[in-house]
Amino acid sequence: MRIAACNTDRNSPSPLVQDQAMRKKPSRPHSRSLASVLTAGVLLLASSCAWASVATTQPPLQPITINLQNKAALRNGALYTLHMCTACHSLQGMRYSSLPPILGLSKHRFKTIIGTNDRHYHDIITSNMPPSVIYAFTKILPPDLTYIARRHSPAWLYTYLTSFYVDPTQPTGTNNVVFHNVAMPDVFAPLQGLQKPILIEGLRYGSPAKIAIGVRPLTRGSMTPAQFDRTARDIVTFLYAVAHSHQQERFRLGPWIIALFLTLSVLTYLLYKLYWRRVMTSEERWWKINKQ
Ligand code: HEC
Secondary structure (H helix, E strand, C coil): CCCCCCCCCCCCCCHHHHHHHHHHCCCCHHHHHHHHHHHHHHHHHHHHHHHHHHCCCCCCCCCCCCCCCCHHHHHHHHHHHHHCHHHCCCEEEEEHHHHHHHHCCCHHHHHHHCCCCCCCCCCEECCCCCHHHHHHHHCCCCCCHHHHHHHCCHHHHHHHHHCEEECCCCCCCEEECCCCCCCCCCCCHHHHCCEEEEEEEEEECCEEEEEEEEEEECCCCCCCHHHHHHHHHHHHHHHHHHHCCCHHHHHHHHHHHHHHHHHHHHHHHHHHHHHHHHCCCHHHHHHHHHHC
């Protein structure tokens, strides 16, 4: 993430100077409170200044609904991810052997339909290109996809994958609506075709700039727009499923766990009643003694 530096006034006392001033006179409470008020003021100024300098027009995210029960979508997503994206990205949160249960396949079917890129079945999914080669090409190491899919929402991932556009000012010749100056090349260009940006006047890190808020088709790819849209959705579904690999299990177990806790609550309440029936409070004892 690139964040513009905040302009600070050189003549104003820095928080460090104030901190030293605070240490020199610890015995005077009013000077201490003055120093803390000043520090709070400087911090407030710094944060508002930082906020002003990072204000950026945000492009809208495309909504997406994913269904983790849709095994066909998961398999199609796995096919594209394991054969296209792992050229550069790794999926180190996963082993090939963890995928068949998620995709609803047997080990044999998984090996025939999707394959393990000539790795062992129990290997972690690493990228197919050595990092040094990728680095020479993109000048940045592609992040791990399990980590990325946990960090971003499905809507962000879907918008990202569908909104690469032609930008001759970039070393890769492409840019992205939700990831300005992205170093990833447009790997979807052959399938989706090229796209041009929809630009508006906006702010980037506080400065006026042309902001891309969407894309329009420029050339045709090998897929129809509907087919490509399906593919992008399937990739996002697969990425979400592998990044949250226990979600389906949690959905299945959730109602049982809640039922278990409710039963335990009832049992604990009955036990509580049983115990307290035998306990005599001091008030009751008083009445008992006085009656005798
Ligand atoms: C040619 C190499 C290459 C291929 C193939 C590739 N990527 Fe990337 N990808 C990169 C690089 C490099 C970055 C880092 C971009 C940056 O930080 O500017 C990246 C970044 C990303 C990000 C954003 C990461 C972030 O920091 O938020 C996502 C999401 C992503 N890739 C998904 C994919 C998917 C899905 C595929 C497969 C369809 C794919 N990539 C194929 C090189 C590649």
